[in-house]
Amino acid sequence: MAQEFDTIVIGGGATGAGVALDLALRGLRVALVERADLCNGTSGRYHGLLHSGGRYAVTDPESARECITENQILRHIAPASIEDTGGLFLTTPDDDPAYADKWLSACQACGIQAEEISVARALQSEPALNPRTQRAFRVPDGACDSFDLVDALAVAIRSLGGSVLTYHEVTGLEVAGGRVRAATLRNVRSGESHRLGAATIVNAAGAWAGEIARMAGCPVIVRPSKGTLVAMAYRFVNTVLNRCHRPGDGDILVPIGTVAVIGTTSVPAEDPNETGVQAWEVQKLLEEGEKLVPGFSQARALRAWAGVRPLYEEGGAALGREAKRTFAVLDHASRDGVAGLVTVVGGKLTTYRLMAERAADIVCQDLGVDKPCRTKEFVLPDPVPPIAHRKTANVSTADGGSDSTQPTAPRTYHVLPHRLAAVEESQAADSLICECELVTRAQIEQSARAHGGGQAHWILDDLRRDLRLGMGPCQAGFCNYRAAGVLNAMGAADATQATQALADFAQRRWKGQRPLLWGQNLRQALLDEQIYRGVLGLAELDVPLRSTPLRPVTNDGALGDNPPGDEPQTTLSEV
Amino acid sequence: MDDVLVIGAGPAGLLAAWVARRTQARVRLLTTGIGTTHVSPGWLSILDTDGDLQAALDGWVLRHPAHPYALAGVEALRGGIAALREVCAPAGINYLGDLQSNFRLPTALGAVKQAALVPETFASGDLRQPGEILIAGPAGWRDFYPALCAENLARQGIPARAISFDLPEMHAGQFDPTPAGLARLFDQPGVRERSAALIRPQLAGASRVGLPAILGLEHSHEAWHDLQDRLSVPVFEIPTLPPSVPGMRLYNAFKTALERAGVQILLDMTVTHGLVEDHRARGAAVPGSVREMIFGAERIILATGGLYGGGIVSDYRGCLRETVFGLPVMAPDNMSEWFDDRFIGSADHAIHRAGLRANQALQPVDAAGQVLLENVRIAGRLLGDYSPLSEGSTEGAWLATAYRAAS
Numbered sequence: 001m002a003q004e005f006d007t008i009v010i011g012g013g014a015t016g017a018g019v020a021l022d023l024a025l026r027g028l029r030v031a032l033v034e035r036a037d038l039c040n041g042t043s044g045r046y047h048g049l050l051h052s053g054g055r056y057a058v059t060d061p062e063s064a065r066e067c068i069t070e071n072q073i074l075r076h077i078a079p080a081s082i083e084d085t086g087g088l089f090l091t092t093p094d095d096d097p098a099y100a101d102k103w104l105s106a107c108q109a110c111g112i113q114a115e116e117i118s119v120a121r122a123l124q125s126e127p128a129l130n131p132r133t134q135r136a137f138r139v140p141d142g143a144c145d146s147f148d149l150v151d152a153l154a155v156a157i158r159s160l161g162g163s164v165l166t167y168h169e170v171t172g173l174e175v176a177g178g179r180v181r182a183a184t185l186r187n188v189r190s191g192e193s194h195r196l197g198a199a200t201i202v203n204a205a206g207a208w209a210g211e212i213a214r215m216a217g218c219p220v221i222v223r224p225s226k227g228t229l230v231a232m233a234y235r236f237v238n239t240v241l242n243r244c245h246r247p248g249d250g251d252i253l254v255p256i257g258t259v260a261v262i263g264t265t266s267v268p269a270e271d272p273n274e275t276g277v278q279a280w281e282v283q284k285l286l287e288e289g290e291k292l293v294p295g296f297s298q299a300r301a302l303r304a305w306a307g308v309r310p311l312y313e314e315g316g317a318a319l320g321r322e323a324k325r326t327f328a329v330l331d332h333a334s335r336d337g338v339a340g341l342v343t344v345v346g347g348k349l350t351t352y353r354l355m356a357e358r359a360a361d362i363v364c365q366d367l368g369v370d371k372p373c374r375t376k377e378f379v380l381p382d383p384v385p386p387i388a389h390r391k392t393a394n395v396s397t398a399d400g401g402s403d404s405t406q407p408t409a410p411r412t413y414h415v416l417p418h419r420l421a422a423v424e425e426s427q428a429a430d431s432l433i434c435e436c437e438l439v440t441r442a443q444i445e446q447s448a449r450a451h452g453g454g455q456a457h458w459i460l461d462d463l464r465r466d467l468r469l470g471m472g473p474c475q476a477g478f479c480n481y482r483a484a485g486v487l488n489a490m491g492a493a494d495a496t497q498a499t500q501a502l503a504d505f506a507q508r509r510w511k512g513q514r515p516l517l518w519g520q521n522l523r524q525a526l527l528d529e530q531i532y533r534g535v536l537g538l539a540e541l542d543v544p545l546r547s548t549p550l551r552p553v554t555n556d557g558a559l560g561d562n563p564p565g566d567e568p569q570t571t572l573s574e575v
Numbered sequence: 576m577d578d579v580l581v582i583g584a585g586p587a588g589l590l591a592a593w594v595a596r597r598t599q600a601r602v603r604l605l606t607t608g609i610g611t612t613h614v615s616p617g618w619l620s621i622l623d624t625d626g627d628l629q630a631a632l633d634g635w636v637l638r639h640p641a642h643p644y645a646l647a648g649v650e651a652l653r654g655g656i657a658a659l660r661e662v663c664a665p666a667g668i669n670y671l672g673d674l675q676s677n678f679r680l681p682t683a684l685g686a687v688k689q690a691a692l693v694p695e696t697f698a699s700g701d702l703r704q705p706g707e708i709l710i711a712g713p714a715g716w717r718d719f720y721p722a723l724c725a726e727n728l729a730r731q732g733i734p735a736r737a738i739s740f741d742l743p744e745m746h747a748g749q750f751d752p753t754p755a756g757l758a759r760l761f762d763q764p765g766v767r768e769r770s771a772a773l774i775r776p777q778l779a780g781a782s783r784v785g786l787p788a789i790l791g792l793e794h795s796h797e798a799w800h801d802l803q804d805r806l807s808v809p810v811f812e813i814p815t816l817p818p819s820v821p822g823m824r825l826y827n828a829f830k831t832a833l834e835r836a837g838v839q840i841l842l843d844m845t846v847t848h849g850l851v852e853d854h855r856a857r858g859a860a861v862p863g864s865v866r867e868m869i870f871g872a873e874r875i876i877l878a879t880g881g882l883y884g885g886g887i888v889s890d891y892r893g894c895l896r897e898t899v900f901g902l903p904v905m906a907p908d909n910m911s912e913w914f915d916d917r918f919i920g921s922a923d924h925a926i927h928r929a930g931l932r933a934n935q936a937l938q939p940v941d942a943a944g945q946v947l948l949e950n951v952r953i954a955g956r957l958l959g960d961y962s963p964l965s966e967g968s969t970e971g972a973w974l975a976t977a978y979r980a981a982s
Contacts, residue, residue, distance in 0.1 A: 279911045286891050297891055432752075433717055441717065478816055481684065485720030495726030499684065503919065510918035517914055518889040522926075525914070526883040527614060527817075532919050533964050535616050535814050537686030539919050541727065 005031045005163075005198040007363055008183050010170050010212055012036075013043035014146060014349050016204035017153035018356030018375070024160040025378055026364060026371040031196065032162065033185060035169035037465055038154060042206050043146045043349060045275065045307030047229055047263050048256040049240060050074060050142035051350040052087055054114060055247055056325060057106035058099075063325040064110040066351045071140060073353060073376055080382040081149040085255060087141025087240035088122060089114070091134045092291050095245040100135050103244055107139070114139050126237045128293045141240040143256040146349060152380040159381070173201065173215040173341070180216055180332075180340040200363045203343040207272035207310040213343050218336040220343055224272045225309040225320050227264030228281040230516070232289075233300040233473070236260045241292050247321055250288030259302060262289045266309075266320040275306040277515040302473065304515040312346040327351065329358045333366070340366055433486065434479035436472020443467050444483055448492045459487065460505035475509045477528035481536060496543075503543045506532055577601045579981070580859060580872035582846050582899060583886065585610025587955025587973035587980075588878035589829040594658050594981035595876065596836045604833070605844040605859065605870060609826060610884060611956070616814035617788055617821025618680060618690035618697055619659075619670065619974070621652070623967030628691055629674050641960040643972045646935050647979035654982065655974030656692065666828035667796030669695045679703055681710075681785060683719055683813055685727025685735075689967055694821060696790060696799045699783045699809035706782025707734040710813075711774050714739035718754055718816045719787035736781075740773035742766070757789035758820040761798050771805035778808060788812035788820050795824055849875070849900040849951075856951050859899065874950045876980050877939075881930055881956035895929060897957070902931055902939045902947060905959040923965040930959025937980045952980035 009020040012034025020032040034040065053067030075082060091100050107114035115138045122136035123129055154164045165185070171193065172184035182197040203212045203220075213220035235255040243251035254261045265281045282304055289296035311323040314330070327347030333339040344359040357373045364371065420438060431441045447466045451459055460476075460483055463469045469483060470476030484502035487493040493501060506528075517525055532538040578599040581592045584606035596602045624631035632652075636645045644652065653674070660670055672678060672692035679687050679702040687702055700708075708728065712719040721737035728735040744750060744760050751759070760766045774784060790812055791798030803810045814821065833840060850857040850869065858871035877899060879886030889895050893910030897903075906929035907913060913926035934940050937952045954977040956963070963969040 283891060301891070431717070441715075481720075481816065482717050485717075485723050488723040488726070489720055495685065495723055495730060498723055499727060502684075507918055514914060514916070517926075518891050518893070518910070522889055523883050523885070529919070529924075529964065530614055530883070531816060534969065535614075535682065535816065535819075536684040537682035537688045538684060539921075540682075540686040540688060541684065 004196060005029050006367060007031075007200045007202060008033055008196060008198040009202045009204055010183070011041070011204035011206055011208075012038040012150070012154075012164070012166060013041050013204070013206055014150055014153070014352035015043075015206065015344060015347070015355050016202070017150050017157065018352045019202050019204055019344065019359050020157050020162055020164075021153050021160075021378075022353075022356045022360040022373060022375050023363060024157050024162045025374040026360065026369060028363075028367070028369065030157065030162040031198070032154070032157060032164045033168050033170060033183070033196075034164075034166045035188065037166055037462070038164075039147050039150045041208070042307045042310065043150055045229070045305055046146055046349050047227075047252065048143050048145065048254045048261050049252060049350075050082055050144040051348060052139040052141045053110055053112050054087065054089055054103070054107055054137075054139045054141070055242060055252070057110050057112060058103055059247060060324050060326070061106065061110050063348070063351075064106075064112065066326065066354055067348065068110060068112045068140075070351045070354050071142070074144070074350070075142070077353070077375065077378060078144075078149055078152065078380045080380070081145050081152060083143040083145075083256065085141065085143050085239050087139045087242060088126070088129075089137040089139060089242045089244040090122070090129070090292065091136075091244045092130050093132050093134065094291050095243055097134060099246065100137070100244050104137065112139060126239055126241075128236050129241070130292060130294055135244065137244065139242075141242070143240065143254055144349065145256065149380075152382070155381050156378070170212060170215070173212070175216050175338055175341075178337055178339055180338055200340040200342070200366055202359050202363060203341065203345075204359070206345070207269075207308040209310060209312075209343055209345045213330075213332070213341075216332065216336075216338050216341050218330075218332050218338055218341065218343070220312075220330065220345065222272075222345060223311045223323065224269040225311050225323070226267045226269040226275065226306050227309060228267075228277050228285065228304060228306045229261050229263035230282060230285050230304045231259040231261050231302045232296070233302050234258075234260060236293050236296065236299075243288075243292065248288075250285040251292075253289060253292055262286070262296075264307075268320060269308055272308045272310075275308065277304045277306050279515060281306075282515050300473075300520045301516045302521070303512040305512060310345050327355045327358075329355070329362060331362050342366075433482045434467075434469045434472070434476075436474055436479075437468040437470075439467045439469050439479065441486055444469070444486050445490050448487055448490065459493070460484070460501050461508050464505075470505065470509055474524060475513055475528065476505055477524065477531050480505050480509075481531070499538075499541055500543050503538060506538070576871040576873065577603045578872070579603075579874050579876060580605065580870055581876045581878060582606070582859060583610060583878035583880060583884070583955070584608070584840065584842070585878060585880050585884055585955060585973070586612055586615075586825070586829075586970070587880075587977040588876070589826070589833065590655060590658060590662075590973065590977035591876045591878055591952075591954050591981040592833055592838050592840075593662055593829065593836070594654075594978055596833070596838050602838045603870065603872075604838060604840045605846055605861065606840070606842055607845040607885065608842060610880060612822035612826040613819055614817040615819050615822040615825075615969070616682075616688070616690075617694060617812070617819055617825075618678070618688075618814075619656075619672075619692040619970040620689065620963075620967045621674065621677075621691040621971035621974075623689045624677060626676075628676050632674065639961075641932075643958050643961055643976050644968070646933055646937060646958075647975040648935075649975075651979040651982070652971055652975040655978035658978060659974060662832045663825065663828045666824065666831060668824055668828055671695050671698045681708075681724065681728055681733075681735075681813055683724055683787065683815055685724040685731075687731070687733075691971070694812075696788075696795065696810075696812045696821075698811065700785055700811035700813065702733055704782075707736070707780065708783055708785055709774075709778060709781035710735055710737045710785045711777075712737075712739055712787050713742040713745060713757065713770075716742070716745065716757065716787075717752060719813075724785075724813065738774065738777045740770055742770065753818060754787070754789050754815045754820050755792060755818055755823060757787070758792040758795070758823075761789055762791045762794045764801065767798060767801050768805065771802055775806055778806065781808065783809040783811060785811050785813050787815045789815065792820060792823060795820075846879075846899050851900065851948065854947070854949055856900065856948050874952070876952050876954055877957060878954040878977065878980075879957055882926065884956055886957040887929065897931060900939075900948060900951070903941060904929060905932055923962050927962040927964065928960055930961075931957055932960070933958055937976060954980040
């Protein structure tokens, strides 16, 4: 029987998207399946660090070698997602002075270009550094925007004819005659299930890989390790900072975009869905940050979040920092007697391409495809073309209507200077709904239409991922009511749904603020509460807890014919 | 040397300065900036209750002996209301209502809030009155959505429908889209005339018309009367997102009244510390270009606000500090208990109860009740042991404590 796809790849993070692209480049028909939005798991909750490998040179040289090799490849193939900040390893007064020499020779052994510079020179290039630093070494670290990277991978997969199915959860794997045959997918938005046939399946579900493998009767024990990160409101430095010591908590600071991210902690997690942030973790990170950059802990912390590392060692039992950061590719044909199923787990975002290559090699071997891997040379498309989106930001200018039809990918429109230019050009400040991130009414309407088949309790968070709505300092205090009002005014949500969307979004933004409520953030939270509770009376409204489907909206914004609850049959197509 | 130095220009500081000036010769007000007037809805909430407000207040004071109402006394609340009316009447802001029962007022989201006293421009929004309400707003304005408001009211059984009307000024290049910008437009008779002409044909038997609270800033009394005359039905205002136009009107009324009474208001004057001698405050220090400026006073009224206003600051270790005198701050021991996991839910956030401890004279005291600074009085949100949003006591607390602190 002919299969619809040569390969289904499960997991919309960097690894899964990397595998799907690798296979698509070798001519295979691929479907990338993700239970939520792209980058919803660990890839979207990571540090933003393109590793030089220096961190692992002493304790895990195999990972270190993989990192430096892939670091150089990614600079070539994903230039739009990477900022070449360079990195520094610093011996602060809190670090063992004997470690640096050991580290330096380990770097040399791994092929990492580490060069000692004088502390004076380090301070000259980065004046915010701890002036009591004793030694400083330059390494080729960088900053990497994982949202842009995975977006670029998805754009490339689609351009090669592959499918990317977001909000499709795998609920079962079909195995017959010792071979995997299909996956059962549930469209999370419509609630409907489908069988999707494929000759092979790659399990790239990260911390959730054990659950997927179990569906085919294969035991895979991932040891999830939660790491907490805090984004500060300023960059502080323009170079990645690492403490030159044995890897520990809060010893890396990555400047990325307009913020700096300090991390991480390492806490064994029972459940990979548990990404709560504890108060001690935040305090620990700020105190460690203070050792790198004096005054760090007094600055405004914007958001805290946690990601779950999918640590895995075949036959190993080490946890947390002791566990290796290398990856494993499991061929379940030889390992468990289930042909056509491959699990790729462990590793780091920096090594996603190598992991993808190894997994794709096994798939190709299984399918008898004799095509070499091309991902080392294939340069990814730039997800943010400099001018293409300018007109879509503004429909209210006289000539704007005809230009606002189809954004290629609204969520890639992340760069504030582009938005500012569009807003300045239009002179229509009244259309700004989110003033922190410069999101216009037209963008909200456009994005809401694209999500028309969704459910009310997701809609504003989906708009956030598309447009960065509500991600600035006020954390949606002002734009939440406005966006809910726009949804209601355009007919996308009745008052109940719009109010529910508002309440839901307020609570989702709260989750990221909750661990950081002191100083200015606390004042902001009190102002937001005054708006929601004191001015709008949100607590007085009986907001239903269960969400209801959004009304279908046609492209011109009018209500569709389908009454709520009578959704059109959903077919498998790109979302 | 002043007789009274008031620190803070939120509503508590402004009212305290006015009350103090009635008996004292020299009153001065120092402030970092403008206070919570600009984020307030505009009405005066005293205590949420469905029944008799006076009885509810008496019971509340008995059950909560450390509450600002119990410390200041309900008489001080009455005094504060009377003093506020003195300040506001010349500016054309007339408060309706009393301590008998609460108004029920619609919000921009179509929820229903309670308030004991309201500016007359709000009063006909009282939802205890029958009749269909027409909610109207400028089409496409980002800060008010008439349909969302009316639809939410209607699903609670309150007859309401919505219209929007075009305001051509919004499409002009120099348009200020904040509520204050809209309010300045409604100061213009021509804008009111055109808007009324668009609303009038859509009345269709509506008993009254609700508009966002943007009906004039400098000439709000005239603007409201004029619109009402043109529409021939009562017109009322509904609070918008900040900045609050009713709050700005209130601030302006205070500023005019205080300046006329000879009270100097010094903005951008952040008091960095107080001077203390022998359990008495001697004055307050403000950084200056040459050297620190010292403002000496016989008596100091501390109305610097709470954690939002800036009278109390917090750090990542969970330390709370009162910014002028370093007075002890009551708060939950553990920072992780400050906030509930649910942002806007039925549970209150424990941090709201953080603040200073005071005696019935509103002097700051320690845990044993010992007076810490004899000639200092605490007014407004800086006080602890109450939770304004969940109690519905936001304005009542500053009315009562400012009056008491300054008397």
